[in-house]
């Protein structure tokens with residue numbers, strides 16, 4: 001029998017927290033991910049609190065373009081808060097205080113004078129529960145382009161014969177095809193969207209997001225309310241979308257993160273980003289003992 005003591009990866013002394021998560025030193029190099037493309041979004045020293053409670057604590061992270069970045073971690077570690085910071089959705093939460101910067105193609109989105117409507121057009125969002133409008137499938141998709149004036153279909157345009165009817169039809173078709181929904185709905189575009197299945201509704205919400213030509217798509221657990229077949233369709237879709245768009249996705253499902261993402265960021269208790277790297281590296285050989293414990297199901 002050997003006399004060896006069990007050692008952690010970096011031999012850092014560890015303590016168990018009440019959540020079962022052990023505490024260890026966090027090293028900056030574990031989050032300093034050196035990816036081989038341009039950064040679409042650069043986050044620096046981002047902290048968020050809700051009243052007295054810290055939800056994110058000094059996060060710095062670059063998000064590579066045209067790829068899928070997964071955000072994983074136990075419940076309450078700040079994944080959704082982080083996602084909402086990327087298009088300033090936290091502005092809608094009165095108690096939220098945001099410090100630090102998020103740069104999108106050179107501009108700090110937290111600067112005064114940023115046009116939030118334009119920002120959220122370029123950095124779109126898909127939510128956990130499908131939330132189509134109680135309107136026709138067609139109107140759901142064309143709602144954004146009409147609002148932004150990309151297509152004109154108002155009464156005056158119609159009366160003067162200047163309505164962009166063909167343009168609108170083409171945009172609806174393109175967006176529904178991109179969202180892998182066209183074949184299922186092309187013969188019932190005027191039906192109410194609420195009559196679609198949950199999975200179809202979620203792909204419609206993705207089509208609605210795509211219709212305004214975003215560059216980044218933020219997804220907050222987009223498949224968590226769906227059955228396995230609908231989930232698999234969303235996963236396939238996310239991988240396809242990343243050929244053209246930058247996708248950032250929050251998921252509780254680690255197999256899903258491993259299947260569809262190119263890189264994974266692991267957040268842990270206290271709103272801390274512990275490790276960010278290629279997804280294969282995170283799942284096969286993480287640097288942090290806490291990340292390994294989380295991934296192998298020891299807590300969370």
Ligand SMILES: Nc1ncnc2c1ncn2[C@@H]1O[C@H](COP(=O)(O)OP(=O)(O)OP(=O)(O)O)[C@@H](O)[C@H]1O
Nearest residue numbers: 050055073074075076077078079080081082093095
């Ligand atoms: N609108 C809010 N008002 C007050 N506190 C909030 C609000 N949203 C989130 N929080 C708190 O901030 C912390 C982080 O929450 P957040 O939802 O970002 O975590 P999460 O990792 O996405 O959790 P989950 O996986 O359960 O969705 C939690 O302690 C949560 O209670």
